[in-house]
Amino acid sequence: MSPNARRWAFLEIIIIVALALVPLFVTFPYRVNIFLSWEGAYRLSSGQVPYKDFGTPLGYGFWIIPALFFKLFGPQMVTLVKAQVFINIIAGLSFRSILRSLGVTPGIRLLSVLVFVMSYSFFNFWPWYNHTVIVYELVGISFLLRSFFSEKRVFRYVYMALAALFLFLSIFTKQDGGGMALMLCLALLVYNSLETRRWSDIAAFIGFFGLIAAVFILPLMPGFAYWFNHGQAPHNSRLAVNDFTEEIMGNSNWIKVYVLLAVFCLAAGVKQWGTWIHQRRDVLFALLTIGILGEAAIFQVTSYTPPDNNIFFHSFAFAFIASWLCQLLSIPLNTGRSVLLATALVLFWWSGTWWKYVGRYADRLFPDKEVVYAPNDTHHENVVSRRNYMIEADSSDVPVSKWIFSKLPVFHHIYMPPQTVEGIDRVLALPVVQQKKDHIKVLNMTELTPLAVAMPFKLETGPDYPLWYHLGVAMFNRQLATFTEKVQQRHYDVVLYEYAPSLNNFFPFALRDELKKHYTMVDSFLAPRRPTNAMIEVYVSEAATRSYTDTLLQKADTLK
Structure with missing residues (x-):
């Protein structure tokens, strides 16, 4: 590699790595739906086997990297951010590798890497399967293209095997994106084989892919056939x-x-x-x-x-x-001047990505001086501007600026609505939680999945137990019937249920009706969503209710 090529490579890698590391130096609000990333990674890192200990309509490719990071750094929420930093770096390097294989010139390649980071990676602080599926695809495409232009036969098949592995992981993360990735790569492979007359490459790739799929899937049967969504009942296309x-x-x-x-x-x-x-x-x-x-x-x-x-x-x-x-x-x-000018234009194009961070300081330097005066103020006019022409109708919403941190280690560096933090503390202080400790039976149908570590309690397992509780997506009527029976039998000491009326059975509505019949709701508080439009309800069994009441009476007697 020439010195000039090394300089271009250095700049590209600096852009990828430097912007990927930004999340390590900031704090975060609790992210909607991040509960799913946490629990899947936690179960895998604890040694649970998908489709044996829990079911999911997706493959477990999405949780592999977060689970590895849980093993290395512990199951704190912020560990997911560290995992995403790694994922973003891999994504950027894979995209760069694709452009190199296609012979894109250094200046355009540098700008394209910048566009990739600013448009796709920079704001992805948390791992999510709709992002990870594309990252695996990029890795697979990068290896496939390297196999096309490799001069040595051995390396060509090694690259092809790696391409098959990551394309399978793409499907094993999300069926739609992964399936399209596979079809796209097969189209590239057919064209390349047509031009090079290396028809054995198609057979080799399909063979590698089939072997890898068999190694991953066969040990997971028969539960895999029921849970993994390929349009079969009870799933829907x-x-x-x-x-x-x-x-x-x-x-x-x-x-x-x-x-x-x-x-x-x-x-x-x-x-x-x-x-x-x-x-x-x-x-x-x-x-x-x-x-x-x-x-x-x-x-x-x-x-x-x-x-x-x-x-x-x-x-x-x-x-x-x-x-x-x-x-x-x-x-x-x-030249440096032309690339610098083009870089400025790209940054202007994608200013929406980075300005929301810079804008915080701009608001402090140039604060809004407009003041709204009441109609009965005879000395000033009522001021209506771009910032205040709408009146916020939802008075229950808690703006992120008022969110606070929890003292619990699993939520380190993560802030939530004050009502959520206080509600968590009340749950942990429940007599039944204090008395039963590790032996407590908990059903946690909320986004606060890290409570499994904070309380702690043992997660339920089984080939028919869903990883999450979205009815019609991640669990079905068969699982709902099982939960209903357990609630009717008062199997759980504590049930945490998130009531989100605007979300269609995100947590099964029917189960809430059963909880109201067979359990006592002792508390409720805001869920850590933005906007704060859902409530976490705390239900305890009759025995736990008596214990809770006795504790309150004892405290009252002590005060007397």
Whole structure:
């Protein structure tokens, strides 16, 4: 590697690593749905076996890295942030490797890496399966492309085996993104084999993939066949034609603009299609870009929450279009000045990602001087501005600025609504919790899954026990019937239930009705959501209620 190439590589890696490390130096509010990341990682790190000790409609690929970090750093919530730092670094390096394999010039590659980090990695502080599935895909594509251009046969098959492994992990993280990743890679593989006449590569890749899938899946049977969602009952498919047409034709403006620009670039740049079709790197780059845009269009429908799951496409489209435009318009991006100017433009383009952090300091330097005066103030006019023209109707919401930290180690560096922190302390102070200690039986149907460590209590296991409780998604009527029977028999000492009326059976509504019949609700407090629109209800059994009442009476007697 020449000194100039080393300098470009150094800058690219610095961008990837430096921005990925930012989360290590800040604190965080409790993240909606992060409970799922924590519990899956905790169960794996505790030695539990998926589909034997718990069921999930996904594969367990998503939890592998967080579980490893739990083993290394402990099961604190903030360990998930450390795991995501590692995931973001791997994602950036994989994207860089893809561009190197495709022969993207250093200046455009540097800018593309910056776009990738700013548009997809920088704001991902917490691990989530809709992100991890794409990261595994990027790793798989990077190894597959390296196998295409490897001169040594042994290395070619090693890279191909690694590509098969990570593409399987992509499917084993999320079926939709992983399935599309596999189809995209098969298309690249077919074209490459057609050009190189190495048809054995297709057989080798499929063989590696099948062997890896068998090694992962067969030991998990028969529970895997029931839990892993491939559209079979009791699961349901998310493939609805109307959903795709409505989202793609009615929205998806960025994707459609990129497709249009990519077509224009090819139309303007390709003079002899018969010759160009044999330029492997150029054609692979075009196939990959169009494939990623198509995947993003479908992914936004099949994985619809949060709404920005599919923005991995920006960096690929930028790299492809910028490569062609710089070539067609003879724009040199090989000097420090030109790259610096282009970097400033990219940062301006993606200012929404970083300005929310810088904006906090800007608000302090330039505070809003407008004051709203009451109508009966005869000395001043009532001021209505961009910042106050709407009146917040939800008076129960607790803004993040008022959230506080818990003293519990598992929630270190994580802040929550004061009502949540105080409610957790009251739960831990319950007489039944204090008396039974490690032998307490708890059903925790809330987002506060780290209470398993804070209380502590032993998590239930079994091949029919769901990892989380979203009815129709992660558990079904069979599991609901089991929980209902246990509640009716007062199997649990304490049940924590999160009532989120705006979410469709995110925690089964029917079970709440049973709890009200057979348990006593002794407390309720805000769930750590933003906005704070859900309540955590604390139910205890009749025996625990008597103990709780006796304790209160004893305290009253002591005060007398």
